[in-house]
Amino acid sequence: MNQQQINLFFDDLKLSWNKQNEETIKAGKHVMEKMLKREDLKKYLTNQSDNLAKGIELYRDSEFGFILLAYSETKGLYRMPHNHGNGWVIYSVVDGIIEMGTYALIGDMNLIKKEKHQVQIGSSEVYFPGDIHDTQCVSDSVIILRLTSCDLKEEEKQGRIKKFQKPCSLKT
Ligand SMILES: [Fe+2]
Known part of the structure; x- marks a missing residue:
């Protein structure tokens, strides 16, 4: 796998891009599913393991602003409940749980x-704008691909991201 091949995955998504459209999110999920099927994806990412812990930006669309990030986490790492402002997100698991x-x-x-x-491994989760979620790595390590519809740093800067300080137990 190389950068050119990664870029190619996004050609279809660019053609049908409409940020807030559910069809676009479905198209994004389809792109992620196709990427997850690549047997050389995990090797491509683990070859850059030092950077993977910090996060590797694999793709940033200069026209529409969507971003694909890859990162790793280790067992127990918990991310408190949050949303992504006006952005939607697709998390896909390359390795781990x-x-x-x-x-x-x-x-x-x-x-x-x-x-x-x-x-x-091989599954994806979609969160729409405003959806609040938390995450915890429960295997020894995990490798995640994260496609966001926009730059979350900008969402943060604009004060649209909500973060919560305490996890909360499941009420049924
Ligand atoms: Fe998130």
Whole structure:
């Protein structure tokens, strides 16, 4: 796998791009599923393992602004509940297992955990703009591809990202 091949994956997505359109998100998920089927993807990423821990930007679309990032995590790493502002996100598992939970927001800051489940190798999870979720690496390590519809640093700068300081137990 090389950069040119990665770029090619996004040609179809660019043709049908409409950031907030559910069809575009479906097309994005399809791109991720096709990438996950590449047997050389894991090797391509683990060959850059030092950078993978920090996160590698594999693709940034200069016209539409969507970004593909690859990163690794180690067992136990927990990311508190958050959303991605106006951006949508697709998480895809290249290696390992990650547990993801979703939340309902009651009022300004009260969270109720709706569900949690484990996402295995070859699977993807989609979160729409505003969807609150948390993640925890439950295998020794995990390698994730994350496609976001926009630059999350900009969402952060504009104050659109909500982050919560406490995890919350699952209420059924
Ligand atoms: Fe997230």
